[in-house]
Amino acid sequence: MSTPAAVTRPAAARTDPIDSLLATGRQHRRAGALAASATFGRRAMLKIKHDPKQLVDSVAIPILFTVLFTYLFGGAVSGSPGDYLTFLLPGTLSMSIAIVTMYGGARLAKDVTTGAFDRFRSLSVWRGAFVVGGLLSDAARYLFASGIVVVLGLIMGYRPEGGAPGVLAAVALIVAFGLSLSLLWATVALLVPDPAVVISIANVVLMPLSFASNIFVQPSTMPGWLQAFVEVNPLSHVAAAARGLMNNDGGTGGSVAWSLIATAAIAAVCAPLALHLYNKRG
Numbered sequence: 082m083s084t085p086a087a088v089t090r091p092a093a094a095r096t097d098p099i100d101s102l103l104a105t106g107r108q109h110r111r112a113g114a115l116a117a118s119a120t121f122g123r124r125a126m127l128k129i130k131h132d133p134k135q136l137v138d139s140v141a142i143p144i145l146f147t148v149l150f151t152y153l154f155g156g157a158v159s160g161s162p163g164d165y166l167t168f169l170l171p172g173t174l175s176m177s178i179a180i181v182t183m184y185g186g187a188r189l190a191k192d193v194t195t196g197a198f199d200r201f202r203s204l205s206v207w208r209g210a211f212v213v214g215g216l217l218s219d220a221a222r223y224l225f226a227s228g229i230v231v232v233l234g235l236i237m238g239y240r241p242e243g244g245a246p247g248v249l250a251a252v253a254l255i256v257a258f259g260l261s262l263s264l265l266w267a268t269v270a271l272l273v274p275d276p277a278v279v280i281s282i283a284n285v286v287l288m289p290l291s292f293a294s295n296i297f298v299q300p301s302t303m304p305g306w307l308q309a310f311v312e313v314n315p316l317s318h319v320a321a322a323a324r325g326l327m328n329n330d331g332g333t334g335g336s337v338a339w340s341l342i343a344t345a346a347i348a349a350v351c352a353p354l355a356l357h358l359y360n361k362r363g
Contacts, residue, residue, distance in 0.1 A: 122218045126218045128188065138184065143174070150173065169297065173296065177226055179259060186266025186280075193271070198211075209356055216260055227256065241329075243326055243327050243328060247328075254341075257341075258315075258344045290316045293314065294314050315340070319340045319343070321333070
């Protein structure tokens, strides 16, 4: 009489990859601060695909202000658009970057309202990675917008006397100032998590700073009370510093120093406040 064949088992049981990842006792490596920040920065850049308005504004605002003001006011202010462009372009570069900073805060406010913010806070990563990652993506947008202004200026006939080193120094100074403003709008977004409100507050602050400055005309043509405001306007110092670096004008050390002081002061106040609100929220 024959006996049933023995059931043979495979030598090594096949393990599902998901089960191995979820197995108890498995040690998972915690992402470092730099890696986590880079991941959040990449996420912010990818969000532009779903919200292309951020990129459109980074392109349209620099082109609009540079071209429009050069040909509208160039002849009246400096006698010719070419001469006015030498004075205007460093200013519109500073102004354009300052204006597009508001969209970083609006992006953060949107993450708070949609619930993504709370999910990210639950991750086992450095708490500041979410904020720093946003700053990395902002820096990339500011460099992109700066490149558009400089290339557009070259096409229109602008020739910086400071050469490439002067242009790079001016762009670095403006981007640093823009990042300090990004921290300011991030703080506003954590206090008032509504993208529309963040943009409204930013416009209320940035528009007077932009137009009551030395970006478009010399302050000497303004009334005395307005000159006093222009002299303490941080955007005026940034524009003057960028103008001196790009055009190789003498005596720009004071403007550069005040620009760095304003940048450091805004960052010193807003960075710890933003991280405190980030940790406290929820």
